[in-house]
Amino acid sequence: xxxxxxxxxxxxxxxxxxxxxxxxxxxxxxxxxxxxxxxxxxxxxxxxxxxxxxxxxxxxxxxx
Amino acid sequence: xxxxxxxxxxxxxxxxxxxxxxxxxxxxxxxxxxxxxxxxxxxxxxxxxxxxxxxxxxxxxxxxxxxxxxxxxxxxxxxxxxxxxxxxxxxxxxxxxxxxxxxxxxxxxxxxxxxxxxxxxxxxxxxxxxxxxxxxxxxxxxxxxxxxxxxxxxxxxxxxxxxxxxxxxxxxxxxxxxxxxxxxxxxxxxxxxxxxxxxxxxxxxxxxxxxxxxxxxxxxxxxxxxxx
Numbered sequence: 575x576x577x578x579x580x581x582x583x584x585x586x587x588x589x590x591x592x593x594x595x596x597x598x599x600x601x602x603x604x605x606x607x608x609x610x611x612x613x614x615x616x617x618x619x620x621x622x623x624x625x626x627x628x629x630x631x632x633x634x635x636x637x638x
Numbered sequence: 639x640x641x642x643x644x645x646x647x648x649x650x651x652x653x654x655x656x657x658x659x660x661x662x663x664x665x666x667x668x669x670x671x672x673x674x675x676x677x678x679x680x681x682x683x684x685x686x687x688x689x690x691x692x693x694x695x696x697x698x699x700x701x702x703x704x705x706x707x708x709x710x711x712x713x714x715x716x717x718x719x720x721x722x723x724x725x726x727x728x729x730x731x732x733x734x735x736x737x738x739x740x741x742x743x744x745x746x747x748x749x750x751x752x753x754x755x756x757x758x759x760x761x762x763x764x765x766x767x768x769x770x771x772x773x774x775x776x777x778x779x780x781x782x783x784x785x786x787x788x789x790x791x792x793x794x795x796x797x798x799x800x801x802x803x804x805x806x807x808x809x810x811x812x813x814x815x816x817x818x819x820x821x822x823x824x825x826x827x828x829x830x831x832x833x834x835x836x837x838x839x840x841x842x843x844x845x846x847x848x849x850x851x852x853x854x855x856x857x858x859x860x861x862x863x864x865x866x
Contacts, residue, residue, distance in 0.1 A: 592726075592840070606854050610857040614857065
């Protein structure tokens with residue numbers, strides 16, 4: 575019976591380790607996705623800001 | 639959209655709980671319900687684990703080859719993600735099959751390992767898919783990686799019939815589908831169904847995770863190229 579229990583524990587621990595690895599990877603991926611989306615959003619805002627300033631400068635130049 | 643996502647998450651939890659219950663029922667039945675075999679005694683209960691992981695390993699490797707072949711036809715990386723997810727779980731189960739088999743062999747045959755035809759074919763299968771995973775981790779370009787690994791998976795799947803039929807084609811000490819009591823057969827079927835359901839869900843989750851990894855790669859490329 576102890577051989578069966580050993581086999582059972584080997585299978586159980588292996589699957590638990592695989593699921594733990596998957597869970598850690600999932601957390602890392604979620605963090606990366608959040609960070610990249612935040613970066614994309616802030617880059618887009620900065621680009622919009624720049625475009626607005628350029629438009630204003632262009633309008634001022636035309637008025638002058 | 640939110641409702642759909644919530645329903646899907648609910649469905650996933652229900653499926654996971656169902657599969658876990660089925661697996662637990664199978665393992666409890668293997669410990670306490672299945673009758674003790676007369677000649678080998680308690681150690682024979684390893685069969686319920688050994689056959690279940692072996693069955694899933696073979697199915698997963700067949701799935702890997704099917705995913706690879708579909709990628710080669712459609713050139714869509716989602717099929718490569720399915721193939722990788724199935725190969726990873728298949729490799730884990732194949733390793734467990736060799737380990738549990740070795741534990742059983744020590745008690746039943748008095749040796750940890752022997753070059754029996756079926757054992758050898760199973761070891762070759764493990765070697766092929768170990769190589770498959772090593773090759774995958776060493777190629778960077780996604781389509782090149784998918785192409786090479788699809789060919790490897792299709793070549794490797796040829797070994798599956800050999801593993802199944804080795805006990806019929808060649809003489810060895812590994813038993814070929816022995817006769818068993820109906821209650822033993824029922825417990826074995828429960829274990830195979832429970833483990834297969836649980837691991838299939840893991841394959842599905844892993845495939846989705848690999849898809850998320852691809853999404854991260856795409857997002858990173860957009861950030862680097864400053865494409866908003």
